[in-house]
Amino acid sequence: MATGEISRETEDPGSGEALTATGRLSVARRIEPDRPRLPFSPGQLAQLDEALTVSTRSTGLEFAVYLGDLGEESRERAEQLHAGLGARAAGGVLIAVSPGQQVFEIITGEQAHQRIPDRSCQLAAMSMVASFREGELLEGVISGLRMLSDAAGSA
Known part of the structure; x- marks a missing residue:
């Protein structure tokens, strides 16, 4: 120009x-051009990374977080993302959050499901919803990670 x-x-x-x-x-x-606005600052990403690392190391399960559009079939898309963990999917836990759709899914693999019952997932989901309603996306995800890893116990 x-x-x-x-x-x-x-x-x-x-x-x-x-x-x-x-x-x-x-x-x-x-x-x-303006860079796209990211949902988390570098400091917040470090907090999320630490929470993921602690959850994975303390439980022996593979914890993962996905943040983005899940499409109309959010459950199916989350299951596809969970399957993307490959050999670690059986012991994997995925928290998939789509802020734009106001939808999230918690997917547990076969081994992870034996250690994290549905009731624990429901409690983590309720905690996450409370944070999300207050506009606290990061706090909700970290709270969910902590609750799920507490439910799984140590490796």
């Missing part, structure tokens, strides 16, 4: 500038 100004100066134009025959100074400027 270029903009122009009438210039009466006879100085040589600088880099990205050109003096036209009519005396107009044409200036080229780089316009950087």
Whole structure:
């Protein structure tokens, strides 16, 4: 994009500038597009990473969090994401959150389900909903992780 100004100066134009025959100074400027806004700051991402690490290490289960659009069939999409854990899926726990849709899913693999009963998942979900209603996305996810890892117990 270029903009122009009438210039009466006879100085040589600088880099990205050109003096036209009519005396107009044409200036080229780089316009950087706005970066997409991320839901978490770097500090918040570090908190989430720490919560995931502690949950995984203390229980021996593979905890994962997905944040993004889950589509119309949110449960099916969350199950696909959980299956993406590969060999670790049986002992995996996925919390998939779609803030735009106001939907989340908790998926447990076969081994994880033996250690984390449905009732514990429901309690974690209720805790997460309470935080989400207050606009506390990160706190809700971390609270859910802690409750699920507490229910699973140590490895």
